[in-house]
Amino acid sequence: MVTISEVAQLAGVSVTTVSRVINDYPHVSKAKKDKVFWAMDKLGYVPMQAARQMRGSGSQTIGVVVPAIINPFFSYLINAIERTVDKLHYKTLIIQTFGRKQNELTALDYLKRHQVDGIILCALENDWDIIKGYQKYGQIAVCNEYVDEDTIPMVIGDQFNGLRQGTEYLISKGKTKIAYCTGRDSLILQQRGKNFDSDRYLGFTTALQAHDLSFNPAWLFTNAHSIEDGQAILKQLSQMTQKPDAIITGSDEVATGIVSLAKSLNIKIPQDLSVLGVDDQPLAKFLSHPLTTIRQPITQMGQQVAEVLIDNIKGTAEPAQKIKLDLQIVPRESA
Amino acid sequence: MVTISEVAQLAGVSVTTVSRVINDYPHVSKAKKDKVFWAMDKLGYVPMQAARQMRGSGSQTIGVVVPAIINPFFSYLINAIERTVDKLHYKTLIIQTFGRKQNELTALDYLKRHQVDGIILCALENDWDIIKGYQKYGQIAVCNEYVDEDTIPMVIGDQFNGLRQGTEYLISKGKTKIAYCTGRDSLILQQRGKNFDSDRYLGFTTALQAHDLSFNPAWLFTNAHSIEDGQAILKQLSQMTQKPDAIITGSDEVATGIVSLAKSLNIKIPQDLSVLGVDDQPLAKFLSHPLTTIRQPITQMGQQVAEVLIDNIKGTAEPAQKIKLDLQIVPRESA
DNA sequence: TCGCTTTATGTAATCGCTGACATCATTATA
DNA sequence: TATAATGATGTCAGCGATTACATAAAGCGA
Structure with missing residues (x-):
């Protein structure tokens, strides 16, 4: 390989x-x-x-940790970060x-x-008490997850207001019996206090309360991630005696699963069941029932978290910004 | 930071x-x-x-170069490679x-x-004569693109047979007037000889000839990549006096664009127009018309190209394998 | 017990690059 | 003109790891 001394020699x-x-x-x-310059070029x-x-x-490298790159939410986020x-x-x-704690630790x-100067965590696998111990080795920033720690820069969507508005939207369409899906494990949901997902949930219940509506606990679905999960949920729903007239899904994938199975179960969307997605993934509008969904500000999230992290690496930042970005409802046909 | 000498000192x-x-x-x-061990741990x-x-x-790092990570084909490919x-x-x-030549050179x-020991190119932006000059700096492997060069390991899908069978499939459904889309620029298509895309095209025309069918050059669409491109193509088609009764798209995106617009243009799928996708992307089966499509062996492609490259880096490989993997037709409703 | 191999351990050079320090040469200031 | 400041350039130590070489101790057959 060419070294600096060879260049020096050639250039004299x-x-x-x-x-x-x-x-x-x-x-x-x-x-x-x-x-x-001539010698370097030569x-x-x-x-x-x-x-x-x-x-x-x-x-001069930063690590981006995601559960899975094939999830469009994360590939779009990575795209924004990389740019x-x-x-x-x-x-x-x-x-x-891939959702494994050990892989997150390996990443840290x-x-x-010193392979990376900083790390962006786009999902948290381990408890924060474990992760925080790595702060002394380099900069860590969190994106799309709630961390109640002053020293950590964090960029998230305003899930509370997003879901509150989404719920209001369903109510404005005359829906009163609203089901709710989350990707979280029901156990973790109980353990943790104020976290990302309960922000969402809080937005949901706040809107319900504002209209004197109650929530049927049978309509809470946990561990919902994939299209298949969505299909399973709809099957469950269709067998209930007390059926909801709307459902808030945790992601467009779950919503896709629901709408894809509706026809064969003879459920009319949105008349019988309004379906509200989250993310606004690129294909959401091309489904058999174009999804009404809550768009996440993925591009801004990626951009801002990258900027904040690198500011912190360079030491040119005021410490630990917390940035909250607005979500936006995209009305289509599923709700 | 902790260095080896501190460990040595503590361990005595x-x-x-x-x-x-x-x-x-x-x-x-x-x-x-x-x-x-104790000291390292401590x-x-x-x-x-x-x-x-x-x-x-x-x-201990390899570079993966793709046009855009938000394209599911590439995010799935990256996923397979990363694993x-x-x-x-x-x-x-x-x-x-992002399709820019300069970015590819920067990657090389x-x-x-010496940031990476080897590079996998999943799409070629520059002419091969330019890229080949980088071989002396490290291992290069090509995935999903045709390179007629003995010294380069290459893993591709068997586009010729895939498209031949896809075309046969349409013919078996009684279709005789088949249109064809490609992502390539028409200009490049003329310039280059035997390349990836003309392998596809050759498979297409070979099947046509076997059934004494001719191809109307007006039904060749170039530069077709996105959903929007697909929609534009269908609009064009609908205004033709000589209309095809089937169309082979270069990707599920283009196919999605076509089927999404069909209803509003009063075109029945597949009766009036059969639509054949390529890739079998995860959402393909959840569209308003679930896509009949040609599945690419993305997982195997990623796995094999990664193995071959690393074999080459370690010097444990016979030089320059060329691996060709079978495509598979997935029949659904669009054709 | 003597020479010889094998095992256990340490010293110091080295990888390619940066930057503190040293050394002149040139220009500005008194 | 003498002195200081600035510019242009070079020498060499050091970053944290690996490894060739050196050395000492232990094992072993004759």
Whole structure:
């Protein structure tokens, strides 16, 4: 491989001079600078990042931890993050957890190893008490999850108001018996106090209460993630004696599962059952029943969390911003 | 940060001994080995990759270059690659080109910089003559694109037979006037000889010829990528006097665009127009007209290309495998 | 018990790059 | 003109790991 000394030799200068040229330091004459550029070009030289890193420049890389990249929500989020990170001259290392705690910890180990200068967690697998211990090894920012910790920058959608408005929307359409799905495990839901998902839930119940509506606990569905989960939920619903007339799903996937099975179960959407999605995924509007859904500000979320994290890495940020972005209801045909 | 010498000091041994323990070399007594493990654990030590790399171990990272991660085809491909790469104890650095030549070259520069030990190109932006020059800096493998070069490992779907069978399928359904869409630019299609997409096209025309059917050049649509492109194509079609009775799209996106607009243009699918997708994306079966489509072996493609590349990096591979995987027709309602 | 191999451990050079420090040469200031 | 300040350039230590080489101790057959 081509090293800085080879460039120095060819250009007839010292390695320091080459280094100065590379890093655009002053006090190099035009003549030598030109020679160095010529030599670098001729040899096709690019400085080796690993060597630079040993001298204290970071890895110029940030890690993005997601449960699964095939989930469009996360691939869109990664896309937004990558674009921003790239613009700020960093690289993006993607790590999938597949929902496993151990993978999240392995990802955080990248901080120790100095493979990454910072990490964006787009979902939390481990308890915060465990994760917080990694803060001393590098910057951590959280996106799309609620963390009640001053020292951690956090960018989330305003789930409370989003769901409140979504619920209001259903009520405005004359619906009063509203079911609710969440991706959370029912157990965790009980254990944790104020977290991301209960923000959503709180928005939902707040809207109900404002209209003197009650919630039937039989209509709470947990662990709902996939299209198949949505289908299973609709099957359950169709066998209930007390049927809801609307359902708030945790994601467009679940909503897709529901609307896809409605016809064969002879359920009319939205007359018999209004279905409200969350995310506004690209295909949501092309389904047999185009989804009415709550759009998450994915692009802004990704952009802002990346900017905040890199600000923190560079030390040019006021510590630990908490950024909350508005959700938006997209009315279509399913509700 | 914790260094190897701190571990050595705490364990009361030399750095060499620690290094031997880390790398599992022989000739270390049980007693010292235990002490070293204890000290590493106590200090939370992890070796710094950058320092190791300077001693010749690679970066243990491979770069995956895709046009856009939000395209489900690529996010599924990346997923398959990442899982395999992870299993082989490498890391995955994702680079999006957004279809820009320069971004692809920047990605290839990672090889020079030794940020990655190898690169998987999942789409080609630049001419091969330009890319081939980077081979001297590290391993390059190509996935999902045709490269007629002995020295390059390549994993592709068997587009020729896939499209031939897809066309046969349409013919077996009584269709004789078949339109064809491709993502390629019409210009490039003329310039290049045997490439990925013309393999597809060849499969298509081979099937037509076998049944003495001719192809109307007015039914060739180029630059077709998105849902919107599909909608535009259907609008064009609906205004033709000579209308096709089937259409082969380059992707499920284009097919989605077509079926989504069919109802409002009063075109019955598949009676008036059969629509054949390519990819079998997860939502394809939940559309208003579930897509009949040609499934690409994405998982195997990703897995195999990753294995081959890493074999090559380790030097444990016979040079430059060419792997061709079968496509599969998934019959649903759109054709 | 003597030489020889094997095991256990340490010292120091090295990877490519940066930057503190040193050294002249040149220009500005008194 | 003497002195100080600034510019241009070079020498070399050091970042954290690996590894060639050196050395000492232990094992072993004759």
